[in-house]
Amino acid sequence: MSKKPLKSFSTSLFNGIRWIRNLPRAFFTVNLSHNTGKKLFSLLLAILFWVYVMDQVDPEISKVFENVPIQLINLQELDQNNLKIMNQHDYFVNVEVSGRRNNVINLNSSSIYLWADMRGVKKGTNTISINKTINSEAVMINTIFPSDIVLQVDQIVSLPKPVKVVLNGEYATSIYQETMHVSPDEIKVTGPENIVNTVAYLGGTINISNLTSDMTKDISLVPYNYDGEIVNGVTLDNNYSNVSLKLGKNxxxxxxxxxxxxxxxxxxxxxxxxxxxxxxxxxxxxxxxxxxxxxxxxxxxxxxxxxxxxxxxxxxxxxxxxxxxxxxxxxxxxxxxxLQTKEFTFAAKDLPIVNLQENFVTNLAESEQMVTVKVRGIESIIKTLSKSDIHLYLNFSNVDKPGAYKLKVIVSDQDSFNNIVVDPVYIDVDIVDQSESSSNATNGSSSNPTASGNKGTTDTN
The missing domain is CATH 2.170.120.40 (YbbR-like domain)
Structure with a gap:
């Protein structure tokens, strides 16, 4: 008695499902022109029954989740072994799951956890399997594609690289660089071995335009490869060097x-x-x-x-x-x-007179005195020296009244000779004031015809 209703229900359920499967075909073949009311009513019952079956029976389905992230675990193993993943980025895969419809529909990608274990990773190309788990007992992961990830791993190294200083501009005129001291002149570069090996030098610049004195300056450094291009992906133990320029001048x-x-x-x-x-x-x-x-x-x-x-x-x-x-x-x-000596003789009466007052006359025209001049000097000058090169004169500027005087013979260009001796040094001269008596003035003019001419001499040397 207890099994019969159950069998009857199962049979009805089986028949209902089969009928639902044939429902689309029946829908297109039904003839709505006969028994229209019954047919519509049957269609409604069929839809309600289909909803019931889908809700209560809950068939099994599959679903693909795209771009599910992969977590990299045990990354500390890389640090301990001085390894680094080259061009590391976020990794994603697609995951296919299956299970009862309601469970699958209610599932999201955050319920799926994928990870790749970095233990055992070595330098070079590494293919790492993707591990998986899902936060649902009713849903299972069927496929992960791709099923693994490929990592390029390099060894971390630290190598010293030279510091290269580039001078921009030109020194000021006549200035040149005497010495340049760079400290430190080598700095360790740390990073993946393949990248570090491409670093040729650490470059910095200084502007020396119109620099005229010594200079000390810290410059920032940038890693460059052998083509002069900046290298990324490395670190420097010190990002600065101190540069001391000592300048010189021509x-x-x-x-x-x-x-x-x-x-x-x-x-x-x-x-x-x-x-x-x-x-x-x-x-x-x-x-x-x-x-x-x-x-x-x-x-x-x-x-x-x-x-x-x-x-x-x-x-x-x-x-x-x-x-x-x-x-x-x-x-x-x-x-x-x-050294040679040459001697010249001059008559006192021929010596030029300067600065003699107009009313005075001298007795030089009647004088028999002679003056000897001895010039001593280097051979090249003395051998070409002539009497005309010696200029003597008498200066009467201190004679302010008639009388007898001793006037010094002056050599106008004495500084031109190393050694010159005049003998005698002084000449005896009598001075008469011609204005005191006409007879004396007449006698003075007739007895000294050269006096009036000498009075006009203007050589003041």
């Missing part, structure tokens, strides 16, 4: 020889000069700016020199200063000539 300065002592008696040093007359030096900027003249080693005459000669001397330079080019010792040319 300057052309006059060379001036120093000669002490005297040559052999009867000879004289006429001149001396250096060959070359100037020299290009270089060194510390402040020291160079303070130098205008430099000298070779001092030359001391021994007292036996009687001819011109050339001697080589090393250049004496302050500490920190040097010649820009190594041209050897400096030559000093010393000109030495013999």
């Amino acid at each position: 300057k052309t300065v006059e060379l001036k020889a120093i000669v002490e002592g005297e040559p052999m008696e009867g000879y004289q040093v006429v001149a001396y000069k250096t060959i070359p007359e100037s020299v290009l030096i270089q060194g510390d900027v402040d020291k160079i700016n303070a130098i205008n003249v430099i000298s070779p080693e001092k030359i001391i005459l021994k007292g036996d020199e009687n001819a011109s000669y050339i001697i080589e001397k090393d250049l004496t330079l302050p500490e920190g200063i040097k010649r820009a080019t190594d041209d050897g010792p400096i030559q000093v040319e010393i000109e030495i000539e013999a």
Whole structure:
């Protein structure tokens, strides 16, 4: 008695499901022109029955979840082994699940947990299987595609790389770089081995435009490859280097020889000069700016020199200063000539008179006095010297009344000669005031016909 209703229900359920399957076909073949009411009623019952079956029977279905994330676990294993995943990013796969309809429909991708274990990963290409679990007892994971992920793993290394400083611009005129010190000049670069190996140097720049003094500056560094391109994906132990620039300056300065002592008696040093007359030096900027003249080693005459000669001397330079080019010792040319004496005689009456008052006359026209001039100098000058090169005169500027005077014979160009001797030094002259008596003035004019001419002399040397 108890089994019959159950069998009857099962049979009815089976028949109902079969009828539902045939429902679409029956719908298109039904003839609505006969028994329309019954047919519509049957259709309604069929739909209600289908809803009931789907809700109560709950058939099994499948579903694909796209872009389900994969978690990488035990990443600390990579750090401990100095490994790094190259171009690491988020990883996603598609997951197909199956189960009862209601369970599958109510499921979302957050209920699916996928992970890849990094333990055992080595340098190179690694294929890692994807592990899976799902937060549902009624739904199972059928397929994961792809079923694994491929990781490129590289060894982390630290290698020293040189620091390279690039100078932008130009130094100021005559300024040059004497030294450049970079500290540190090598810095360790850390990263995947393949990337670190591409780093050629660590570059930084300094602007030296119009720089005229020493400079110390910290510069930031960037890793570059052998083509001069920036390398990414590495770290530096120190991102800065200290650069110290010590500058020098070029300057052309006059060379001036120093000669002490005297040559052999009867000879004289006429001149001396250096060959070359100037020299290009270089060194510390402040020291160079303070130098205008430099000298070779001092030359001391021994007292036996009687001819011109050339001697080589090393250049004496302050500490920190040097010649820009190594041209050897400096030559000093010393000109030495013999001393000679030449004598000239002048008549006192022929000496020019200057600054004589108009009413005064002299007795020089009647004078028999002679003046001897001895000139001593170097041979090259004395041998061409003539009497016309000697200019003597008498200056009456201090004569303010008649009388007898001794006037000094003056050589107008005495500084032109090394040694000149005048004998006698003084000339006796009588002065008469011609305005005191007409007879004296007449006698003075007739007895001294040259006086009036001498009074007009204007040579004031």
